[in-house]
Amino acid sequence: MELLVAAAIGTLTAGGVYLILRLRSFPVILGLSLLSYAVNLFIFSAGRLAPGKTPIITKGVTDYTDPLPQALVLTAIVISFGMTAVLVLIAIGAHLGAGHDRTGMEDPPGPAAGEPAADGQEAGR
Amino acid sequence: MMGHWIILPVVLPAILAGITVLAARHDLIMQRSLSLAGTAGFLAVALWLVLHADQPEAYRLGNWPAPFGIVLVLDGLSALMLVLLGAVALPVLLYVIGTEWDTRGQHFHALYLFQLMGLGGAFLTGDAFNLFVFFEVLLIASYGLMIHGGGEVRLRAGLQYVVVNLVGSTLFLFALATIYALTGTLNMADLAGKWAALPAGDQALARAAAAMLLLVFAVKGALVPLQFWLPGTYANAPGPVAALFAIMTKVGAYAVIRLGTLVFDQGPTAGMWQALLIPAALATLAVGAIGVLGARGLARQAAFAAIGSMGVVFLAVGAMTPAATAAALYYMIHSTLAGAALFLLADLVTDRRGTDRLDIARPPMAQGGLIAGLFMAAAIAMAGMPPLSGFLGKMLVLQALSVQAALVWTAVLLASFLTILGFARAGSALFWKAHASGEEAEAHRAEPLSFVALGLVLAGLAALTLAAGPVTGWLEHVAAALHAPEAYITANTLGERG
Structure with missing residues (x-):
């Protein structure tokens, strides 16, 4: 199971980093979401992988798992959720204002290298 | 004993911000009064705390004992940062009201108070995960402030700012989870005790975690090579918001000082941050100075000057x-x-x-003489020329680093020279060349409150110069305790x- 969790975290991180390096805001937001999934799993595994054990003191139970990483993950999930919402709103505002969703500050004359051709909204500028 | 006073810098702005959003959202005068009261109250509490912070004191949230509960700890450094924050926030708020920046968008004052809450909490907390939470509070308020007033260019700059900081936050979480997995605690004082005793097998992981944390603080503190987000953000943010953000980069420096002296300068990471910081700081100094010389706009130039000053810090x-x-704190x-x-x-x-x-010629501006004089004072202070406190600050830094005099002194003095050149160029382009056109200045509102606010900030610099003796004496005491x-x-x- 360690291998599976580690591979999942690694794959999510790699995908997230790749998407963040794209030049358009939509893939960047997706990449940040993937990264936050990766880090949530990572925090969870910081308390060691212990399936089937209870985190909260219960009568008749002697074998516990660490509850703190679960609380930390909850905090991290809530924060990344809120941040993603803010980011999406800012990205929509920037997209509507600029007519395209490139993340750079300069306006290139044509489609950026390695990017798909301009979409309909851009043709309408 | 300070008791419940310690949590006031967090609770006071939080409550007032809530009232501002809920009860005063359509009433500008009410918003301004609440926000002024909150900021002035924040400064008053901070001053009270600094007078009583001779010994560190912990405040247990919910009375849970550390390291199981979260603690806020007030010591000399925290109190100093709180006073500095209040001393910047109050004039900036007066400026916002004077220039009516707060009418260009909604909820400025609520966001401003939330920003104070996040910054105050970050300076006070004694728990590394809680530090992350307060970072997020101050960041989410700063996202709102950064895009205040809207506009396409500002939104796009804001998008970059948010993305960079979200990546930083993710890295912060990775680092914290690694530290927790190694030590089983995130309370800073508890970490200080456990860090040196890590078994040999965990030391490589410990170094990786410390390096990740330093990267996070380098993003916040605009340390090269992670400074690239700052010029675009600060130059496109509303002017007074950028002025408040002048303290945001210091949050990175604060975190490095706090965790560097308390936890990470021992055991597996002894000397590691020093070895990474010195070359990066020299590069930051160079980038800042060259940026000041080469920037095409005044706001961008100020942003690069901020980067250069972080290099010295x-x-x-x-x-x-x-x-x-102590020299770093003074500077x-x-x-x-x-x-x-x-x-x-x-x-x-x-x-x-x-x-x-600077490269677009315009006729002279209204109140040009007064603004030129104030610019001269600010530029002298920033470049580190006598008689203002920049000179004393750089002297203290150079004196403290006299061991590496050849490299460090050359770099600092050369960077100061380039900064002086850059500001001299900006001043002549803005204030002298304008008269070549022969046109008259366009009329503009007088805005006395804005000038009072700016005067207050500059008076703070003058006071820091005049009181340099007692201030450095106290800072040496704080640094020794750190x-x-x-x-x-x-x-x-x-x-x-408990």
Whole structure:
């Protein structure tokens, strides 16, 4: 199971980093979401992988798992959720204002290298 | 004993911000009064705390004992940062009201108070995960402030700012989870005790975690090579918001000082941050100075000056000796005030001239003589020329780093020279060449309150210069306590029942 969790975290991180390096805001937001999934799993595994054990003191139970990483993950999930919402709103505002969703500050004359051709909204500028 | 006073810098702005959003959202006068009361109250509490912070004191949230519960710890450094924050925030708020920046969008005052809450919490907390939470609070408020007033260019700059900081936050979480997996605690005082005793097999992971944390603080503190987000953000943010952000970079420096002296300068990571900080700080200094010389707009120039000043701060922080830390703290106070003054000036100039670009010729601006004089004072302070506190701050830093005189002195003095050149060029382009056109200045509102606000910031610099003796004496005391953190650790009363 360690291998599976580690591979999942690694794959999510790699995908997230790749998407963040794209030049358009939509893939960047997706990449940040993937990264936050990766880090949530990572925090969870910081308390060691212990399936089937209870985190909260219960009568008749002697074998516990660490509850703190679960609380930390909850905090991290809530924060990344809120941040993603803010980011999406800012990205929509920037997209509507600029007519395209490139993340750079300069306006290139044509489609950026390695990017798909301009979409309909851009043709309408 | 300070008791419940310690949590007031977090609770006071939080409550007032809530009232501002809920009860005063359509009433500008009410919003302004609440926000002024909150900021002035924040400064008053901070001043009260600094007078009583001779010994570190912990405040247990919910009375849970550390390290199981979260503690806020007030010591000299926290109190100093709180006072600095209040001393910048109050004039900036007066400026916002004077220029009516708060009418260009909604909820400015609520966001401003939330920003104070996040910054105050980050300076007070004694728990590493709680530090992350307060970072997020101050960041989410700063996202709102950064795009205040809207506009396509500002939104796009804001998008970059948010993305960079979200990546930083993710990295922060990775680092914290690694540290928790290694030590089983995130209370800073508890970490200080456990870090040196890590088994040999965990030391590589410990170094990786410390390096990740330093990267996070380098993003916040605009340390090269992670400074690239700052010029675009600060130059496109509303002027007074950029002035408040002058203290945001110092949050990175604060975190490096706090965790560097308390936790990470021992065991597996002894000397590691120093080795990484010094070259990065030298590069930051160079990038800042060259940027000031080459920037095409005044706001951008102020942003690069802020980067350069972080170079000096991190240079002194990286030495990790009590004398150098005291010098870093003095220079940090100075550069926050000087940076805020420059950003406010850039906003005054943009407002009257229509643009802050140096290469676009415009007729003379209204109140040009007064603004030119204030610009001269701010530029002298930022570049580190006598008689203002920048000179004293740089002297202290150079004195503390005299061991590496050949490299460090050359770099600092050369960077100061380039900064002087850059500001001299900006001043002549903005204030002298304007008269060549022979046109008359366009009329503009007088805005006395804005000038009072700017004058207050510059008066702070003058006071810092005049009171340099007592201030450095107190800072040496604070720095000595940072480098011998036993009192800070015992204040947490680890493992005792409440």
